Amino acid sequence: MKARITVTLKNGVLDPQGKAIEHALSGLGFDGVGQVRQGKVFDIELTGADKAKAEADLKAMCDKLLANTVIENYSVAIT
């Protein structure tokens, strides 16, 4: 079983990396670029076959390690 976890900053949280990318893109001549926000993606292989357990485990992984839930949101997608 494969899962993808996407971790992004919550709205309102300053994203200096995103700001830097905005400036770099306009410096490269890309006009029409508004806000840029950077996040993380984790592709995880799981050996079990129980989707419900996998979903619960993945959420616990986010809460404990993969996301800082004070400033970040996460979403879990099992494929």
Added chain:
Amino acid sequence: MKARITVTLKNGVLDPQGKAIEHALSGLGFDGVGQVRQGKVFDIELTGADKAKAEADLKAMCDKLLANTVIENYSVAIT
């Protein structure tokens, strides 16, 4: 217009961060975790309305700045 760019390592490219996460997850007691691969996600706001131009621009942004196309793949999704 909003777009999401996902940048992930190509198969076969060593991912030390992914390896570190694998070990940390097993250390936290999560069994059944196979391979973990970490990537980046960029949420970009675009002011124009021409989807074809936006797609071309986004691919050019990846080729020039957001992805190292020697070791990384990218995918572009316009919402």
